[in-house]
Amino acid sequence: MVKISAFPLFLLITFGSLQARITASEPEWGFWAHKRINRLAVYRLPPEMQFFYKKNIDFISENAVNPDRRRYAVLGEAERHFIDLDVYGESALDSLPLYWNQAREKIGEDSLRKHGIVPWYVQTAVFQLTEALREKNPAKILRISADLGHYIADANVPLHTTRNYNGQLTGQEGIHAFWESRIPEKYADDYEMWMGAANYLDSPARAIWGAVAQAHAACDSVLQIEKELSQDFKADRKFTYMERNKVMVRTYSDEFTAKYNQALDGQVERQMKASVQLVSDMWYTCWVNAGQPDLRPLANFKFSEAEKTKEAADQQTWLQRLLRIRPEADDGN
Numbered sequence: 001m002v003k004i005s006a007f008p009l010f011l012l013i014t015f016g017s018l019q020a021r022i023t024a025s026e027p028e029w030g031f032w033a034h035k036r037i038n039r040l041a042v043y044r045l046p047p048e049m050q051f052f053y054k055k056n057i058d059f060i061s062e063n064a065v066n067p068d069r070r071r072y073a074v075l076g077e078a079e080r081h082f083i084d085l086d087v088y089g090e091s092a093l094d095s096l097p098l099y100w101n102q103a104r105e106k107i108g109e110d111s112l113r114k115h116g117i118v119p120w121y122v123q124t125a126v127f128q129l130t131e132a133l134r135e136k137n138p139a140k141i142l143r144i145s146a147d148l149g150h151y152i153a154d155a156n157v158p159l160h161t162t163r164n165y166n167g168q169l170t171g172q173e174g175i176h177a178f179w180e181s182r183i184p185e186k187y188a189d190d191y192e193m194w195m196g197a198a199n200y201l202d203s204p205a206r207a208i209w210g211a212v213a214q215a216h217a218a219c220d221s222v223l224q225i226e227k228e229l230s231q232d233f234k235a236d237r238k239f240t241y242m243e244r245n246k247v248m249v250r251t252y253s254d255e256f257t258a259k260y261n262q263a264l265d266g267q268v269e270r271q272m273k274a275s276v277q278l279v280s281d282m283w284y285t286c287w288v289n290a291g292q293p294d295l296r297p298l299a300n301f302k303f304s305e306a307e308k309t310k311e312a313a314d315q316q317t318w319l320q321r322l323l324r325i326r327p328e329a330d331d332g333n
């Protein structure tokens with residue numbers, strides 16, 4: 001967990017060199033929320049799946065953040081986490097093709113990748129997970145389930161569906177991490193996250209686009225409420241400073257956070273719940289479409305020492321790259 005320490009503004013003004021390292025950005029959904037979403041999704045699975053997933057719940061949860069760790073180190077990773085719907089105009093949700101091949105034909109791959117591909121990439125990961133389940137390949141099932149959970153959760157975040165993803169176009173820099181890290185880290189213990197068994201999805205493509213549409217519809221209030229509330233707050237009451245990996249990060253004050261969360265009227269909780277729901281529905285749907293393989297014989301699976309060593313080395317490389325580019329990033333521990 002991140003240690004939050006208050007840092008008076010007047011001290012910062014005297015620390016010229018330190019000020020240069022102040023940033024208003026952090027990684028998205030927050031590592032904490034991603035881990036929590038994958039973990040909770042396991043509990044909605046039917047017993048035939050749950051035995052295997054529960055045995056590996058720590059892996060599924062800890063590795064929920066791998067896609068974010070990879071995003072500065074692996075080519076093609078960054079665009080899997082978002083879609084800038086507004087670049088496609090008002091009727092983007094009606095005009096954008098449901099499936100990747102049609103989208104590629106209509107818009108062209110370079111342009112698609114530039115503006116984010118999350119609803120299409122989720123479908124690719126769904127296909128991969130279905131195959132892994134069909135093969136009963138435990139390592140693949142676990143890795144792809146963890147990744148898929150991440151992309152689905154990102155698709156449920158309003159600011160992952162707009163090019164104004166960090167309020168940078170409207171003078172609201174820092175709102176991204178505020179909404180998806182600060183608020184859930186502060187309030188999620190009180191969220192009511194029980195929602196019954198996973199449901200089968202007739203069309204994973206329509207389901208992920210539905211999630212993107214719902215997230216996008218929430219964008220206006222995410223930005224608007226922050227703007228309205230800011231009129232009642234002077235900067236020294238609105239912001240505070242906290243240390244993340246020895247870098248001072250500007251963040252919203254407790255008072256502002258409480259007021260904003262109240263004005264959002266449960267929006268973060270609703271989106272987090274929608275994430276858990278869709279993650280487990282997708283995992284379940286892949287399993288049904290793979291012919292409902294019996295996963296109980298896989299329950300004693302363990303990664304080999306060689307795989308563990310490679311995994312640790314990969315994670316180290318991703319992390320070093322991430323911290324070079326975003327020194328304030330949470331290292332996930």
Ligand SMILES: [Zn+2]
Nearest residue numbers: 028068081154
């Ligand atoms: Zn992400």
